Amino acid sequence: MNGADATKTDEVKTSGFGMAINAGIEYRRTKGKLVGYYGPQIALGINSQTIEKTDGVTTDGDASEKTTGGTAFGVKLGGFVGAEYFVAKNISVCGEFGLGVAVNTTSDTKVEYKDGRANATTPGDNSFGLSVGNAAAASLGLNLYF
Numbered sequence: 001m002n003g004a005d006a007t008k009t010d011e012v013k014t015s016g017f018g019m020a021i022n023a024g025i026e027y028r029r030t031k032g033k034l035v036g037y038y039g040p041q042i043a044l045g046i047n048s049q050t051i052e053k054t055d056g057v058t059t060d061g062d063a064s065e066k067t068t069g070g071t072a073f074g075v076k077l078g079g080f081v082g083a084e085y086f087v088a089k090n091i092s093v094c095g096e097f098g099l100g101v102a103v104n105t106t107s108d109t110k111v112e113y114k115d116g117r118a119n120a121t122t123p124g125d126n127s128f129g130l131s132v133g134n135a136a137a138a139s140l141g142l143n144l145y146f
Contacts, residue, residue, distance in 0.1 A: 011054040018047035024080070035084040041098070043076040063114065070109035076102040090145040097138045 024041030048071040055063040078100020086092045 011052075013052040014049065016047065016049035018045070020045035033086040035086070035092075036082070037084065038079065038081040040077075040079050041100070042078075043074075045072075045074045045076075047072050065114075066112045068110050068112075069107055071107045072104060073106075074102055074104040076100050084143065092143045092145075094141045094143060095139070096141075 020043060022041060022043045024039050026037050026039045029036045048069070049067075051065075051067045053065045078098055080096055080098040082094055082096030084092045084094040
């Protein structure tokens with residue numbers, strides 16, 4: 001049996017990947033300096049993460065835990081409405097609000113344990129979610145056109 005090594009420390013390594021693609025169609029109606037706009041939009045997103053933890057100070061050698069999987073995928077359908085007011089020829093202030101429906105799913109998460117005695121793999125649970133609400137968020141802005 002090994003004794004505890006005070007020169008070693010715990011270590012955590014995290015890596016991840018995430019990507020989202022949004023697309024929409026914008027329609028505009030103009031009345032003087034005021035421009036109203038609205039339209040539908042769709043968003044697709046995916047992300048995953050791997051976490052590795054190593055316990056450097058153990059009596060049985062290095063213990064570790066690696067969590068992989070848990071990949072999340074989502075689809076969001078919604079719409080937006082906004083207004084833009086031109087305070088000068090190429091300068092406007094605007095506000096926008098979006099509302100939509102989102103469907104999200106997450107795959108199994110696998111956790112591998114390793115220490116001086118044994119290795120094990122524990123599967124996690126799949127999950128599925130549906131949400132209705134403020135999918136695009138409200139925003140205020142200042143636009144400069146060149």
